[in-house]
Amino acid sequence: MSRPRLARWILIALFLALVIPGGLDLYRHRHFDIPVVAGPGVTRVGRLSDYGPGLNGTMADTAVFFMEGKEPGGKALLMANTHANEPAGLLATLLMLENGVVEKGTLIVIPQFNHSASRNTKPGDGYPLYYDIPTAWGKKTFRMGNRDASPLDQWPDPDVYIHFPEKQLLSYIDIRNTNRTWPGRPAGPRMEKVTHAAMELLRKEKVDIAIDFHGAETMFPVTNCIVAPEKGSRIATMAALTVKAKEGFDSHVEPSPAGFRGLSHREIGDYSDTVPFLLEAPIPFLDQPTGPKTVQLLLDGKDPFLLSLASKKKLFVPYEESGWSIEKRVGQHCSVALEVMRQFAKKSPAREITVRDIPRYAEVVKNGVGHYFHDPGAAARDRVFLN
């Protein structure tokens, strides 16, 4: 065999050695399912495509869990994984689904709002494909997703994303970001179909409040906060003051900017009767100047570079050697969400939502997140949903 011919075959072998194992890892990640054990409070499970038929049979369709109380009352929609690389919201909603019981009113929970993004990853940023949460019965494995939907589900991206219906020019990549595509349209790009279906859900189910769980960098000013539009600012302020006074953690209020379009906390309020809130918990993993993007950093939030920046007052949250653990972030989401619902009930007593058995901040920090997850292997098969 001549030398060029030999080199060609060696290169082909190297190419296959690179593509096949790497491709298999990515394929397995996209098709990895997370079992959700529906707790005693879950009364029925639907699909987002029930409200937007254009999503039926696509990777953008996602499970919608209903937790209906025995007494009538208000309705709240809880959405997590709008950005699937911010896992505290997902863990908080799953913890609520597996443990919570609604006594009055209804909770509607969508744990994987951008389902396509939860099956996407960011290898260029060194994202881990999975992370494990330790539990009493073993470890529970979760997919680590990405901020934007997978291009396998919506492609190509435009040069500039023109928001519908406000016509604001946004970054091209935001066409796959379900926190820029609100209120959406039924015949738009797939992520606009996702947000449009959610808008239909809000309108048809007559939902009173919507809570969108997120995480934000410690170096980003809109972090550790409740973002609310004008009509929700009083409830948000009271919730922020109450958690500070009663539970001892900060979550300040940020106004939803009227000139920045496509975000849940803006468009839900402008295009429906629902009052939206967006909760941000700090996530050091997403900060740029950190060490390697490991599972450990994702879960404990400890990073020496951020610690150094904190000493120079470059962060927007207090940051110590203890980091910013997943327990703190999940606990904050649980407490703030419960407090927003309680404050809403004080304002509209006829639309009260009463929930029990959802742990608050101190309990989650003390017991750990995994304490609240149930073994899918030991649960009745008809109560386990793959998501």
Added chain:
Amino acid sequence: MPVIMIIYYLISAYLVGLLIWSFWHEKKNLQNMVLYLLVLVPLVLRLLRIK
């Protein structure tokens, strides 16, 4: 699948064919051969609906 997405898959398939043809017919320059294969990686993963 929207029409525009189908068109982009066809473009990707065309580029994959072009790169394989160029790689196969490159006789001397090893650097070019490596570059053809590197460019091929994301296109193959997209065509196979992996990434």
